[in-house]
Amino acid sequence: MSSLEIKNLHVSTGDKEIVKGVTLTINTGEIHAVMGPNGTGKSTMAKAIAGHPDYIITEGDVLIDGKSILEKESDERAREGIFLAFQYPSEIPGVSIANFLRAAIQARMAEGEEIDASAYYKRLYQKMDLLKIDRKFTARAVNEGFSGGEKKRSEILQMAMLEPRFALMDETDSGLDIDALRIVSDGVNSLRGPNLGILLITHYQRLLSYIVPDHVHVMIDGRIVKSGDKSLALELEARGYDWVKHEFANA
Amino acid sequence: MSEITDTLQTSVDNPVSGIDQSNGNFKYDMTYDFDAGTGLNERTVDYISAVKKEAPWIHEFRQKALKTFLAKPLPTHWASKDLETLNFDKIRYYLSQGQKPKRTWDEVPADIKRTFERLGVPEQERKFLAGVEAQFDSEAAYSNIKEAVSKQGVIFMNSTEALREHPEIFRKFFGKVIPTSDNKFSALNSAVFSGGSFIYVPPGVKVSHPLQAYFRINAENFGQFERTLIICDEGSELTYMEGCTAPKFSTATLHSAVVELVALKGAKIQYITVQNWSSNVFNLVTKRGLAHEEAEIKWIDCNIGSRLTMKYPGVVLKGRKARGEVISIALANDGQHQDTGAKMIHAADETTSTVVSKSISVGQGRATYRGVVHIPRHLKGCKNNTECDALLINTNSRTDTYPAITVRGDRHAVQHEASVSKVSAEQIFYMQQRGLTEGQAMSLSVNGFINDLARQFPMEYSVELKRLIDLEMEGSVG
Numbered sequence: 001m002s003s004l005e006i007k008n009l010h011v012s013t014g015d016k017e018i019v020k021g022v023t024l025t026i027n028t029g030e031i032h033a034v035m036g037p038n039g040t041g042k043s044t045m046a047k048a049i050a051g052h053p054d055y056i057i058t059e060g061d062v063l064i065d066g067k068s069i070l071e072k073e074s075d076e077r078a079r080e081g082i083f084l085a086f087q088y089p090s091e092i093p094g095v096s097i098a099n100f101l102r103a104a105i106q107a108r109m110a111e112g113e114e115i116d117a118s119a120y121y122k123r124l125y126q127k128m129d130l131l132k133i134d135r136k137f138t139a140r141a142v143n144e145g146f147s148g149g150e151k152k153r154s155e156i157l158q159m160a161m162l163e164p165r166f167a168l169m170d171e172t173d174s175g176l177d178i179d180a181l182r183i184v185s186d187g188v189n190s191l192r193g194p195n196l197g198i199l200l201i202t203h204y205q206r207l208l209s210y211i212v213p214d215h216v217h218v219m220i221d222g223r224i225v226k227s228g229d230k231s232l233a234l235e236l237e238a239r240g241y242d243w244v245k246h247e248f249a250n251a
Numbered sequence: 252m253s254e255i256t257d258t259l260q261t262s263v264d265n266p267v268s269g270i271d272q273s274n275g276n277f278k279y280d281m282t283y284d285f286d287a288g289t290g291l292n293e294r295t296v297d298y299i300s301a302v303k304k305e306a307p308w309i310h311e312f313r314q315k316a317l318k319t320f321l322a323k324p325l326p327t328h329w330a331s332k333d334l335e336t337l338n339f340d341k342i343r344y345y346l347s348q349g350q351k352p353k354r355t356w357d358e359v360p361a362d363i364k365r366t367f368e369r370l371g372v373p374e375q376e377r378k379f380l381a382g383v384e385a386q387f388d389s390e391a392a393y394s395n396i397k398e399a400v401s402k403q404g405v406i407f408m409n410s411t412e413a414l415r416e417h418p419e420i421f422r423k424f425f426g427k428v429i430p431t432s433d434n435k436f437s438a439l440n441s442a443v444f445s446g447g448s449f450i451y452v453p454p455g456v457k458v459s460h461p462l463q464a465y466f467r468i469n470a471e472n473f474g475q476f477e478r479t480l481i482i483c484d485e486g487s488e489l490t491y492m493e494g495c496t497a498p499k500f501s502t503a504t505l506h507s508a509v510v511e512l513v514a515l516k517g518a519k520i521q522y523i524t525v526q527n528w529s530s531n532v533f534n535l536v537t538k539r540g541l542a543h544e545e546a547e548i549k550w551i552d553c554n555i556g557s558r559l560t561m562k563y564p565g566v567v568l569k570g571r572k573a574r575g576e577v578i579s580i581a582l583a584n585d586g587q588h589q590d591t592g593a594k595m596i597h598a599a600d601e602t603t604s605t606v607v608s609k610s611i612s613v614g615q616g617r618a619t620y621r622g623v624v625h626i627p628r629h630l631k632g633c634k635n636n637t638e639c640d641a642l643l644i645n646t647n648s649r650t651d652t653y654p655a656i657t658v659r660g661d662r663h664a665v666q667h668e669a670s671v672s673k674v675s676a677e678q679i680f681y682m683q684q685r686g687l688t689e690g691q692a693m694s695l696s697v698n699g700f701i702n703d704l705a706r707q708f709p710m711e712y713s714v715e716l717k718r719l720i721d722l723e724m725e726g727s728v729g
Contacts, residue, residue, distance in 0.1 A: 050684050053676070075683040075692075083684075090681035093672075094699030103695055104685040141699065158685065 002028045002065050002081070004049075004166045004197060010059035011041070011048040018044040020222035021060070026197040028165055033200045033208055033233060036219035037241050042201045043087060045219075046168040050084040051077045064165070079108055081165030085155040085172050091143040097154060098124065098138040101161050108162075127160040131187045148175030149184075156187040167191075168199045173207040185210030205237035218244050275496025275527055277369065278469050279362040283388075287345035289472065293317065296442055299345045303411050303445070306418065316431045316441030323435040326561075331588055333559050337533055342474045342505055344443045345389045350411050352384070352394035359385075363392045370496060372465050379711055381460035382407045386477060387467050389445040396462070404453040407462055410478045413449030420451055424482050428511035428541045428567070436535040436561075440476045440509040447477030447508065452487040452518075461490040461523075461709065466506075468497035468532070474505035481511070483518035483546075492523040492712065499529035503558070506532055512540030512548055516570065519547045525712055527719050528557035530587060536562045539594070542602075544570030551708060554581040554589050555719050563621060565594030568602035568633075575604040580701050580716070583616030583648075584723055592621035592653075593637075601632040608639045609701050612648035613723070620652045628659035639669040642700045644693060646673075672700075694724035 004026045011019035019041040026032050034042050048055040049062050051074030061068050069077050092100060101124065106115050128135060131153055143151055152172055159167055169188070173181055188198070188211050200213060208216070208230065216232040217224045220241070225248040226232065236244070287298045296317050300310040325334050353359045356373050367373060367385050376383040382396035384407070391409040401407075406417060413421050431441040448464045468475050483489050497504055506528065514520045520540065528534055534557040540548035550564035566575025577593035595604035610618035618641060626633045635658075641650035650671060658665050674696045682692035697720050698705070705713040 052680055073683070073689075074680060075686055075688050078684050078686040086681065086684075090675070090678040092678060092682065092696065092699055094702035095695055100682075100685070100695070103687060103691065107686045107688070107691060162685065 001194070002165050002197070004082075005063040005066075006045075006049065006060070007063065008060035009045065009048070009057065009062065011044050012056050012058050013044065013054055017058070018222055019048065022219070022222070022224055024217065024224065026166060026199055028197045029194045030215065031192070031198040031200060031211065031213045032215045032217060033202060033213035034217045034219050034224075035202060035205075035233065035236060038203070040219045041222040042219050043170050046084055046170050046199065046201060049168060050074055050082055075107070083159050083162060083164030083167045085159060085167060085169040087171040087174060089143045089151050089155055091141070093141055093144055095142050096139050097142055097157070100142045101158060104158070104162060124161065127157055130190055131157055131160070132183055133157060149177065149180035152176060152180065152184050153187070156184055160187070160191055163195075165195065166197045166199070168201070170201050171203070172200070173202055173204065181207070181210065205233045208233045220245055220248055275370070276499050276529060278498040279366060281348070281362065281469060283346045283348060283470070285345065285347045285349070287343065289343050290340045291317075291342070291344055291443070295344050299443055299445060302345070302347075303350055303414070305414060308422070309414060312426070312431075313442050316438050319432050320435060320438035320442055323432070323438055325435060331559055331590065333588065334533070337503060337505065341472055341502075343470065343472055344474055344476070345445055346470050346473060347388060347390040347445075348392075350390055352391035352409060352412075354395050356393060359393050363387050366467060366469065367393070367465065370465065370467070370494075375463065375711065379460060379709075380463050381458055382462045384409055384448055384464040385467070386446045386464065386475075388470050388473060388475065391446055400458060400460075403456045403458075405456060405458060406449065406451040408449055410447045410449050410480065411445065413480075417449070417451070420482065421449065421480065424511065424513050425480055426511075428513060428539050429509055429537050433537060436507045437509050437537040440478060440507050440537070443474070444476045444478035444509065446475075447479040447510075448481070448491070449479070450481040450489065450491065452483045452489050454484040455486045457488040458490070461492050463492045463494070466493065466495040468504055468506065471500045471504070472502055474507065477508045479508065479510040481520060481522070482513045483515060483520050485515045486517040488519040490521045490523065490709070492525070492709075495524075495526040495528060497529050497532055500531050502531065504529075504532045506534045506536070508536045508538075510536070510538040514540060514542045514546035514548050516544045517546060518543070521549045521551065522564075523551040523708065523712060525553045525555075525715055525719070526557070527555050528560075530556060530558055530584070532557045534560040534562065536560075538562065538564040540564075540566045540575070542566055542568050542570065542573035542575055544599075545572045546570060547574040547576075549576040550578070550593075552577065552579040552591070553716055554579070554591055555723060556584075557587060557589075559588045559590065561590045563592045563594050563623075565596065565623075566604065567596045567598060568604060569598050571599045572601045572603075573599060574602070577606045577608070578704050578707065579608045580704055581608075581610040581618050582697070582720065582723055583610065583612045583618040585614035585616055588617045588619070590619040590621060592619075592623075594623040595625070595635060596623070597626040597630060597633045597635070600630050602630075603634045605635070606637040607704060609642070609704060610640075610650060611642045611644065611697050611700065612650050613644045615647055615649070617649040617651075619650070620654070622654045622656075624654075624656040624658070624665065626658045626660070626663050626665070630660065631662035633663045635663075635665045637667045640700070641671045642697065643671065643673045644697075690725040694721045697724055
């Protein structure tokens with residue numbers, strides 16, 4: 001078992017502090033949902049953990065199995081097993097999904113080691129079938145001209161291929177219709193297992209009826225103000241965030 | 252007889268440091284049996300003509316060209332002030348170990364053979380080429396054509412030999428597509444040219460595998476002036492490829508070639524260049540083809556490296572329904588200026604031309620597209636399509652586009668598109684988040700940008716191009 005420990009994390013962009021002291025431990029095999037209204041620092045936290053250069057960690061630490069990863073570049077963190085499923089994935093014109101993933105897998109191999117092309121394609125097609133993605137998809141340039149649903153499925157496909165230890169899924173449900181949501185959720189559920197820990201960022205309870213979390217955390221104004229099990233998500237759905245905000249303000 | 256020196260002078264006098272030029276950056280200390288000395292005057296030209304035992308007409312042609320060269324100004328008024336730093340008195344114009352190339356690699360002097368082996372030339376020859384010419388400084392050290400191809404009547408040799416063995420064909424076409432006075436550097440080449448390929452493909456012969464020339468500069472303070480002349484007779488087809496490298500010196504090296512192509516009725520010529528000059532090379536090349544009726548000339552031009560490249564491959568569309576195409580890829584790294592483009596001169600009805608240019612500017616690198624499309628009033632049914640795309644890697648990178656399109660008359664179709672894009676920080680972060688290093692991410696973006704063009708290359712060359720780009724991009728980040 002591995003663990004991703006977020007300790008008293010403070011994150012700023014520009015001069016503004018967005019994340020104000022988050023502490024959270026995710027073990028492989030667990031799914032943690034982080035819920036909260038817009039602009040409370042959920043995405044900022046995920047990007048900072050992944051090493052985005054615009055998000056500065058001013059205090060606290062992030063550790064994998066007890067070792068801090070903050071000195072590492074974002075690509076090193078990725079190779080250590082951190083995967084960020086982007087809310088708005090970038091387009092890479094002219095680079096096919098197949099070539100992109102191949103380069104990403106090659107980057108994880110030791111120097112002098114070469115990827116086995118036929119085994120690679122076999123595995124790629126397997127994962128695509130699982131995610132109900134058309135084979136023609138692999139020849140298309142990464143995210144270029146993709147619909148919202150295609151972008152999210154491509155993120156899940158990449159996650160399936162790269163086999164991270166910890167996946168930070170940033171609003172994976174946004175922009176999906178109900179059919180796409182089901183396909184994406186089925187995909188995530190199929191990857192669920194003892195070797196993967198997931199941090200699921202979402203506004204809505206809706207996603208959580210497809211991907212059932214082990215833990216639910218509510219984030220407001222850069223802090224986790226309430227944690228519980230999956231029933232907390234249902235309570236939020238019924239009562240809204242204001243209830244938590246009041247409780248937090250009165251605390 | 253000599254020792255290999257891997258030159259490691261990257262940061263001494265050169266603004267470009269950290270770029271991995273390991274492929275071509277090595278040299279052997281040679282002794283040259285034939286050396287025209289430093290500087291240029293009538294005696295230099297006499298010397299070159301004499302060692303080649305040339306006919307009087309070509310000797311006169313050279314002397315006349317020298318006068319034209321001296322009289323013409325540098326084209327600094329429209330290109331780059333950097334040209335003014337070229338000192339013609341400090342260049343050596345002819346260096347060789349003899350004028351007759353070897354037919355087998357075993358006969359090639361050991362150091363020269365090792366040079367080309369390091370550059371992978373004999374290996375490529377075995378794998379996929381119909382013939383190879385390997386020029387080392389001023390003359391070809393090796394030249395061979397597969398027997399099956401020469402039996403079809405195809406002539407492939409260097410210009411020195413061709414002048415002796417096939418003067419009648421040579422003289423008929425030589426200097427006709429690019430006159431001596433075309434520009435200062437075509438005049439310079441005409442005065443001191445040495446080496447380069449001469450190819451003649453007889454009517455109807457389709458050469459199944461590419462012919463290749465490799466131009467290697469080994470000496471310091473040297474100018475390489477190869478002259479290439481390719482004639483494809485009626486209905487014939489040819490693919491020709493050239494590669495170029497030089498070691499990195501702290502002083503300027505000059506490469507100034509002239510390449511003339513003639514495609515007679517219905518012939519097809521594809522001319523591919525992948526150059527990887529070191530960052531001290533001034534690469535000032537004139538390339539033009541003449542396409543007769545229903546003939547097709549396609550230039551595929553990849554410019555990587557050099558300090559300043561000025562090169563605008565052109566096609567004169569002389570016969571009805573002739574087609575011309577230029578596909579060009581330029582990568583300008585720190586301290587480099589790629590001033591490239593295309594010229595399409597329509598001179599007959601229903602002629603078609605296409606220009607696709609993609610440039611990448613890295614760091615303070617500068618890429619310039621300069622194009623001419625000319626369609627006169629009396630013609631009808633001519634078409635041109637020009638597309639220029641520029642990719643900027645850093646915020647201080649620079650790109651300029653100067654398209655000059657002159658279309659007279661109303662019976663033509665002309666299209667021009669241009670775009671400039673930048674690799675965004677978000678794009679790089681996205682790729683790094685998948686485990687690619689910053690350099691790998693940059694390289695993948697650049698390869699994606701040129702992907703649709705690179706796909707048109709023969710496989711071996713698109714692999715080589717990708718490798719060169721990877722090397723450049725690896726060295727360009729932090």
